[in-house]
Amino acid sequence: NAGVTQTPKFRILKIGQSMTLQCTQDMNHNYMYWYRQDPGMGLKLIYYSVGAGITDKGEVPNGYNVSRSTTEDFPLRLELAAPSQTSVYFCASTPGQGVEQYFGPGTRLTVT
Amino acid sequence: TQLLEQSPQFLSIQEGENLTVYCNSSSVFSSLQWYRQEPGEGPVLLVTVVTGGEVKKLKRLTFQFGDARKDSSLHITAAQPGDTGLYLCAGLVRGGSNYKLTFGKGTLLTVNP
Numbered sequence: 188n189a190g191v192t193q194t195p196k197f198r199i200l201k202i203g204q205s206m207t208l209q210c211t212q213d214m215n216h217n218y219m220y221w222y223r224q225d226p227g228m229g230l231k232l233i234y235y236s237v238g239a240g241i242t243d244k245g246e247v248p249n250g251y252n253v254s255r256s257t258t259e260d261f262p263l264r265l266e267l268a269a270p271s272q273t274s275v276y277f278c279a280s281t282p283g284q285g286v287e288q289y290f291g292p293g294t295r296l297t298v299t
Numbered sequence: 300t301q302l303l304e305q306s307p308q309f310l311s312i313q314e315g316e317n318l319t320v321y322c323n324s325s326s327v328f329s330s331l332q333w334y335r336q337e338p339g340e341g342p343v344l345l346v347t348v349v350t351g352g353e354v355k356k357l358k359r360l361t362f363q364f365g366d367a368r369k370d371s372s373l374h375i376t377a378a379q380p381g382d383t384g385l386y387l388c389a390g391l392v393r394g395g396s397n398y399k400l401t402f403g404k405g406t407l408l409t410v411n412p
Contacts, residue, residue: 191341222402227308229387229404230342237397245399277341284398285330285391290341 188213191291193278199297200268208263208294210278218281219261220288221245221253223274230277236261268298302326303390303403311409315377320406322388323370329391329398331364331371336385336405378410 194209212219217238222230232245236255250272252264261280265272275295279288304323312318322331330349334342346355348364348371355362359382361374375382385407389400 227404229303230389230402232399235397235399243397279341285347287332287344287347288342288400290343292339292341 190214191278191280191289193276193291193294195294196292197295199299200265202268202270202298204268205264205266206268206296208265208276208278208296210261210263210291211259212261212278212280212289213259214280214282214289215258216280216282216289217258218284219255220279220281221251221261221263222277222279223247224277224293225274233263233276265296270298272296273298303388303401305386305388305403305406307406308404309407309409311411312378314379314410314412316410318375318378318408320373320375320386320408321370322372322390322403324390325369326390326392327368329368329393331368331391332389332400333362333371333373334387334389336387337383342385342387375408378408380410380412383408383410 191212220235221233231247234253236242275293277293278291281288306321332347333345336342346362351366351368353364359376363372385405387405389402
């Protein structure tokens with residue numbers, strides 16, 4: 188099993204550009220999450236999904252969109268990138284709520 | 300929003316020393332998880348504590364959940380350079396029909412050889 192994979196590893200965007208961060212898991216987990224991690228700020232939940240076709244907002248959803256058309260994939264879309272979205276983005280999955288979350292290696296995004 | 304305060308924020312010690320990291324909140328959690336994160340990688344789960352007063356040991360690491368399920372501590376005995384990393388606590392809370400993890404800001408531990 189590859190676990191949770193994220194692409195790209197690094198990306199630089201100009202203000203106003205758009206991009207999609209990819210996340211795939213091969214563990215057949217129903218629950219998937221997107222977090223952002225800013226220096227000294229821990230992890231903040233952006234969006235989550237409890238299964239294919241079901242998504243919901245987390246703590247900091249503004250400026251982002253998600254979709255969950257399959258169990259395996261949970262892409263995060265940034266529209267009109269802003270410098271405030273400079274961060275490291277982590278995708279995670281879990282087989283059930285309250286148990287271990289498995290994290291991907293992260294995508295480091297810089298918006299200039 | 301449930302707030303988890305971790306202290307200290309930074310800790311630099313010599314190999315062989317003992318240390319304790321704290322995770323405190325005014326909220327009650329269903330359970331609490333501790334993760335360790337190394338540079339350039341995602342967090343990896345160390346332990347989950349569920350019952351108030353619970354103590355779990357993982358080799359030289361001892362985790363305790365407060366009796367009221369509002370706080371937790373991580374104690375490392377005889378720290379080694381391999382313990383270096385960012386330690387994150389995360390509390391599980393119920394929001395509607397779903398549970399979500401709330402993360403603390405983390406304690407960055409450096410163990411010098």
